[in-house]
Amino acid sequence: MTRGTRRSLLSLALFTLLASTAQAQDTTAPATQATAACGGDLSAFLDGVKTEALARGIPAEAIDRALAGAAIDQKVLSRDRAQGVFKQTFTEFSTRTVSKARLDIGARKMKEYAAVFDRAQSEFGVPAAVITAFWALETDFGAVQGDFNTRNALVTLAHDCRRPELFRPQLIAAIEMVQHGDLDPATTTGAWAGEIGQVQMLPEDIIAFGVDGDGDGHVKLKDSSPDAILTAAKFIQSLGFKAGEPWIQEVSVPDTLPWEKTGLQPGMTAGDWFALGVTPRDGNTAFPQLAASVVIPQGHKGVAFMTYPNFNIYLEWNQSFIYTTSAAYFATRLNGAPPYDAGNPETGLGDDEMKALQTRLQTLGHDVGKIDGILGSGTRAALQKEQQRLGMPADGWATQAVLNAL
Known part of the structure; x- marks a missing residue:
């Protein structure tokens, strides 16, 4: 996520950026003052939270009710520190997640809540x-929303000194939700990182973008699908989604494409790509003026997509390239697109080989970030430069041939 303290809709089981960039800090730092930012005595920390909430205009009664019985959840800390890294390929992840069952259920849901979705389209421009x-x-x-007590999860992560600047505002927002009657501190559950409801939003974003879709006077994302649908639509609109514009489409690409121009980089329009022989599989070339990128998740022999400015909202939702591309593709399938042509991609590298490749790229002077075995944006960009230097197709896909050549 890149919008200040917003971290909603992260799907944190898949999202690895926070874990990879967080700097370990001393979680037992002295914190005896009532305004303690993190760490130390829990009662002193909660006193500081109460002081801040009072300054925000939240009544003392609501604050006391929200924090009564608050406790540190060690399972939250364990989950936070044990986040796995996301290393599936696009075909592996998208094949598993964009299943026939989910497509069928999705079609039924769109029919069942057609009136709500019509409202989302008309008010917020989101299909x-x-x-x-x-x-x-x-x-x-909504079937799998998490079973961690939300209040305690946020208390735990705000008290922990790894990322208090992220989670303390979420705890204050959760207290405000208690004031509104939209969160029960004793019974409301969700994901381990504090996301709530059918579209997994954090409290700050529920406060900012919550929509009462069923008219009951509350925003209940756990129980109310209309609330969840319209709140998600308003949030997506806030991320910059433009009504009537595409987000992604599968394309066929010529063997002569300048591969070094592929990837999520600026400077090209859809019309520029069409002129180079890129052809949308659905035949839709109605947006030649829009900025566009061609992304090839598994190299020039695999599936190819053209992404448009609306694709950026996916990157705001979750920074994993594989997750976001899969989510965008999933939406096109629900919109009637056929399954993609997987092509015949070359075999990628295993974990140890990928780390060896990153180490070599780093030695050559490239900034690939953490040596983590993940083919992220930094590694892909560095790899493209080296592939171009070596006279290989500069597609950013890590293979044994590239590793051997380096």
Whole structure:
């Protein structure tokens, strides 16, 4: 995520950026003052939270009710420190997640809540398919929302000194939700990092973008699908989604494409790509003026997509390239697109080989970030430069041939 303290809709089981960039800090730092930012005595920390909440205008009664019985959840800390890294290929992840069952359920949900989706489209400009794909991937349409006590999860992560600047505001927002009657501190559950409901949003974003879709006077993303659909739509609109514009489409690419121009980099329009022989599989070339990128998740022999400015909202939702591309593709399937042509991609590298490749790229002077075995944006960009130098197709896909050549 890149919008200040917003971290909603992260699908943190898949999202690895926070874990890879967090700097370990001393979680037992002295914190005896009532305004303690993190760490130390829990009662002193909660006193500081109460002082801040009072300054925000939240009544003392609501604050006391929200924090009564608050406790540190060691399982939250364990989950936070044990986040796995995301190393599946696009075909592996998208094949597993964009299943026939999910597509069928998604189609039924769009029909069942057609009136709500019509409202989302008319008020916020976000198509049903875009919302439904996230709904599916986040919680399987509300079936898997997490069983961690939300209040305690946020207390735990705000008290922990790894990322208090992220989670303390979420705890204050959760207290405000208690004031509104939209969160029960004793019974509301969700993901381990504090996300709530069918589209997994953090409290700050629920406060900012919550929509009462069923008219009961509350925003209940756990129980109310209309609330979840419209709140997601308003949030997506805030990320910059433009009504009536595409987000991604599968394309066929010529063997002579300048591969070094592929990837999520600026400077090309859809019309520029069409002139180079890129052809949309659906035949839609109606947006030649829009900025566009051609992305090839598994190299020049695999599937290719053209992404448009609306694709950026996926990167705001979750920074994993594989997750976001899969979510965007899922939405096109719900919108009627056929399954993609996987092509015949070359075999990628295993974990140890990928780390060896990153180490070699780093030795050559490239900034690839952490040596983590993940083919992320930094590694892909560095790899493209070296592939071009070596006279290889500069597609950013890590193979044994590239590793051997380096």
